[in-house]
Amino acid sequence: MAASHAGGDRLGLLLEQFDQAREMARVRLAGLGDEEYLWEPVPGCWSVRRRDEATTPRAFGPGEWVLDLGAPDIPASEYAEVARQAAGGMSVDRIAADWSVSVARVEEVLAHTGAVEPDDTAVTTIAWRLGHLHYAFAGSWEWTFGPRRRDPKLMVDFTPSAASALEGFWATVDRWRDSVATVTEEQLDTVGLSQYPYGSDPDEPYVSVLSGANLEFIHHMAEVALLRDLWRAR
Structure with missing residues (x-):
């Protein structure tokens, strides 16, 4: 793991914020089991499902298990x-x-x-929220630091196993974070440094893309933490 940038520079501040959120999330996700990972607290949830059991019109994934997505x-x-x-x-x-x-x-x-x-909008399970973040970070790395070829929605093999999902998720997040740590001041201001195909990344300076990635990670992890609290108190 690359060392966090210290001080008040833009990249350092964004990395420090992300690192703190990531460590808090690791603690909150400790001990996650399969039943809780797939728990649907209300009817009509979006989740990870077998391809032939998907009920949403745009569910996607490369393998047997897909991530729900509506119209x-x-x-x-x-x-x-x-x-x-x-x-x-x-x-x-x-x-x-x-x-x-x-x-x-x-x-x-x-x-x-x-x-x-x-x-x-539908309530989403822990499995869905982690899957959503996983393919987003995988795609962000691919379309910023990688060869920019693969469809982000086909890069993650979704799974009903909490342990397998977390193992793959943290590996993807850590690779993305290590690459971000190499970005220069000039690249922070480069519009289109990220060509991620789903969203406005190609039209924004990379510092804005990074800020959005932090927000996405923090707000979904907060939702996951609340679902864990509700599971424990159900």
């Missing part, structure tokens, strides 16, 4: 992100491709004013 849309919680993309110069066509929705849907979101309704 494409822009959730209300992401309206501000769409507005930010448009303000940053992304065309409506590019935003629509980014979110896999129609141009009309993007225009509807951009025209929205006032408060938004809460999202009516």
